[in-house]
Amino acid sequence: MDIRFKSIKGMNDILPPESNIWINLEHLLREHFFMAGFREIRTPILEYFELFVRGIGEGTDIVEKEMYSFKDKDGEMITLRPEGTAPVVRAIIEHNFLKHDGICRFFYLGPMFRYERPQKGRLRQFHQFGAEVFGIQDGSIDGELIFLGVSLLNKLGVQERDFITKVNSLGCIECRKGFRESLVVFLNKSKDSFCDDCKRRILTNPLRVLDCKNDSCRALTQDAPCTVDYLCEGCSKHFDEVKRALKCFEIKYEIDSRLVRGLDYYSRTTFEIQITNNLLGSQNTVIAGGRYNSLFKDFVGEDYPAIGFAGGIERLLEVIDKKLIEPKEKLRVSFMSDLASFDVRDVLVVQKLREAGIEVEVDLATKSYKSKFKRADRNQSTFAIIKGEDEKKGGYYTVKDLRLSINSEDKQFRIKPEELCNEILRRKEIEWS
Numbered sequence: 358m359d360i361r362f363k364s365i366k367g368m369n370d371i372l373p374p375e376s377n378i379w380i381n382l383e384h385l386l387r388e389h390f391f392m393a394g395f396r397e398i399r400t401p402i403l404e405y406f407e408l409f410v411r412g413i414g415e416g417t418d419i420v421e422k423e424m425y426s427f428k429d430k431d432g433e434m435i436t437l438r439p440e441g442t443a444p445v446v447r448a449i450i451e452h453n454f455l456k457h458d459g460i461c462r463f464f465y466l467g468p469m470f471r472y473e474r475p476q477k478g479r480l481r482q483f484h485q486f487g488a489e490v491f492g493i494q495d496g497s498i499d500g501e502l503i504f505l506g507v508s509l510l511n512k513l514g515v516q517e518r519d520f521i522t523k524v525n526s527l528g529c530i531e532c533r534k535g536f537r538e539s540l541v542v543f544l545n546k547s548k549d550s551f552c553d554d555c556k557r558r559i560l561t562n563p564l565r566v567l568d569c570k571n572d573s574c575r576a577l578t579q580d581a582p583c584t585v586d587y588l589c590e591g592c593s594k595h596f597d598e599v600k601r602a603l604k605c606f607e608i609k610y611e612i613d614s615r616l617v618r619g620l621d622y623y624s625r626t627t628f629e630i631q632i633t634n635n636l637l638g639s640q641n642t643v644i645a646g647g648r649y650n651s652l653f654k655d656f657v658g659e660d661y662p663a664i665g666f667a668g669g670i671e672r673l674l675e676v677i678d679k680k681l682i683e684p685k686e687k688l689r690v691s692f693m694s695d696l697a698s699f700d701v702r703d704v705l706v707v708q709k710l711r712e713a714g715i716e717v718e719v720d721l722a723t724k725s726y727k728s729k730f731k732r733a734d735r736n737q738s739t740f741a742i743i744k745g746e747d748e749k750k751g752g753y754y755t756v757k758d759l760r761l762s763i764n765s766e767d768k769q770f771r772i773k774p775e776e777l778c779n780e781i782l783r784r785k786e787i788e789w790s
């Protein structure tokens with residue numbers, strides 16, 4: 358096929374009937390956040406390049422290698438959003454939300470873009486949902502937000518035994534100084550045995566060595582110092598609040614000192630919800646988040662309490678109970694006619710059926726009635742309503758119940774236009790054996 362008629366590598370079409378599942382999952386996600394007092398924020402897919410450099414950070418894989426950035430016709434460097442948090446922060450600052458109301462709860466949903474080597478579980482256009490809370494310093498909100506993630510998985514039918522919630526505290530810039538020193542001393546003891554990336558990280562961003570996916574690096578950092586042992590009084594009190602909140606919400610969790618998020622603006626709480634039943638292999642994190650108060654420093658000159666999480670919709674679809682988001686079977690009928698027979702009274706009947714919750718495909722175009730029936734069959738219509746020349750003369754419709762065999766007495770009947778809708782609804786309930 359001509360390459361111009363293929364979708365870009367790593368960017369998938371979502372086609373029916375699969376798109377129905379997406380609609381239902383998105384509906385369920387929106388409802389989940391709405392019911393918890395969150396409101397949807399929709400930011401543009403394009404933002405200025407600088408936003409992500411400042412919001413995600415230079416030296417990160419995303420900014421260095423994975424962003425889709427290009428110059429527009431004015432020579433502005435713009436980027437297809439690789440994640441949702443920086444745009445949300447940009448939007449609430451731009452629209453003065455924090456001045457109107459110190460506390461905001463927002464969620465978002467939509468496509469994100471990263472220029473990665475396409476492989477299983479790694480798309481260039483993928484979809485994320487996320488929640489962000491601004492203006493609450495107290496550790497209780499960290500617990501509440503983790504609960505929001507856990508209860509989402511519960512709602513989607515993921516069994517308690519199939520996931521695990523991991524929590525950590527990174528402390529603040531102050532407590533991290535002491536931790537960083539001890540970590541560098543520890544890493545330097547075996548620095549020649551780390552992978553090349555980690556050798557570089559020891560010098561540039563030693564925390565990131567802890568989340569290297571390489572097995573041998575992980576083994577080397579088995580007994581590395583833990584951030585929670587270096588917390589200052591304020592951070593330690595905050596982490597106690599988080600743990601108390603998790604207890605109140607009855608969330609089972611583990612403290613995992615590898616959840617470090619090597620970005621400078623992350624402080625205090627980080628967390629991940631990981632699937633443990635092998636459905637996702639090593640890319641098993643479905644929800645990940647943390648506190649990022651100091652991200653605001655870059656934008657408004659001072660810290661502001663902020664915490665959030667993001668989750669991948671494609672990954673979620675791999676692990677949830679699909680039955681819960683399968684589309685409900687709607688009654689579908691094919692209204693078969695032609696321009697010589699069809700008139701405005703039929704339009705009214707069609708509208709009445711649609712208002713009663715019945716899907717109606719009007720087929721005026723297909724040449725023969727034989728091929729109209731073939732179409733109806735492909736569409737899985739339950740009834741065919743026919744308005745041909747005879748029906749027009751006689752002032753009735755012919756209805757065929759497509760569920761029944763051709764020999765059945767009930768297969769076909771005539772009906773007056775004003776009685777059609779009720780009769781279809783009545784017959785829909787009949788289960789033919």
Ligand SMILES: [Zn+2]
Nearest residue numbers: 529532589592
């Ligand atoms: Zn601290």
Ligand SMILES: [Zn+2]
Nearest residue numbers: 552555569574
């Ligand atoms: Zn490594």
